[in-house]
Amino acid sequence: MKKSPKMTMLLAAGMLSVGAVASAASAAAAPPQVAQVLPKYRFENFTTANGLPNNHVFSVLVDGDRVWAGTEDGLAVYENHAWKTYTTKDGLAHRAVLSLALDKKTGDVWAGTMAGLSRISGGRIDSFTQLNSGLSNDVVYGVSVEGEDVWVATAAGGCKLNLRTGQWTLYNERNTPMNEIWVYGVSATPAKVYYAVWGSGVLEYDQKTGRWDKYDDPDGETEMVLFKDQGLIHEIVTSVSYVDNILWAATYFGASRYDGRYWHNFLTKDSGLPSNFINSIKGVDGTHAWFCTDKGLAYYDGADWAVYRPSLKDGKPEMTVRDAQGKVTSVPVATAPAHNYVLGIDFEGNDIWVATAKGLSHGIRQKE
Helix, strand or coil, X not given: CCCCHHHHHCCCCCCCCHHHHHHHHHHHHCCCCHHHHCCCEEEEEECHHHCXXXXXXXXXXXXXXXXXXEECCEEEEEXXXXXXEECHHHCCCCCCEEEEEECCCCCCEEEEECCEEEEEECCEEEEECCCCCCCCCCCEEEEEEECCEEEEEEECEEEEEECCCCCXXXXXXXXXXXXXXXXXXXXXXXXXXXXXXXXXXXXXXXXXXXXXXXXXXXXXXXXXXXXXXXXXXXXXXXXXXXXXXXXXXXXXXXXXXXXXXXXXXXXXXHCCCCCCCEEEEEECCCCCEEEEECCEEEEECCCCEEEEEECCCCCCEEEEEXXXXXXXXXXXXXXXXXXXXXXXXXXXXXXXXXXXXXXXXXEEECCC
């Protein structure tokens, strides 16, 4: 079995008229238009100096007017411009909160921790572990709520809690196609549920038929694809996001997009990704997606890319845009996310909230 680095981490010729020539000359003198299309943000960063319990933020969840941050030292919630922290003294399963999910029906928040799964409901915290429930493992890397079911990704397979019956269902190498049992992420929808599995690719569960499918190395010889867009880019999958019938998958060796028939893969050498090492991925829709890497936050609009980060050279705020032809343009900005090691993202309208290794960042969308 492959050793997970997350355990040690605690873990994108025609003829012109005279008027057209004049217009082209005017456009050439203007700022690059591609930079105006991609979103630009003013970042406000939160650290322990502002009330966070710890600067290492594993996960972030937008919940209406509240923002939850899973940190290495407790679950923090930002409301009315103030922070409040829940710890093990309040019933939290463990101080390190790795993942978060919202039950939109009840308003409950589910927190995956290093030692169990916790539900925050009306200020009360109930925790589930291997000892008091059917949780498959206490290290909970991912959680997703769909209808009456809470889907969980753990260090020893996946599982599901039915909230109506209280019944747990385990998913592992015995009853699914997974080979390895380190499950890093889960994305549940009414039609499909996807698990990101370390060393075993992506598992797909069809909610209607109850059948499992698996996407991994197409040739079965190596852990990664040998030819461009042949299939899932690598078997070490860290995160999945399923939206508008499109699967987005992140690995430590690039990313993939799958529409149910065709794969499209992304690497730094042929896209605007700042790094192939991707901690998390989140699709906005079938065309747009965010990539949380170890060298900055990347956004893809289906053709062009934007990267937001403190410069790797001097730490100054940096935004770069790469168009579909591969041309890279620098966009002047005054702020950047708190750190270039990005672990998670969530959306608040047009704004974004970004979890990093050294703080939580609120990206406020600027007008074009």
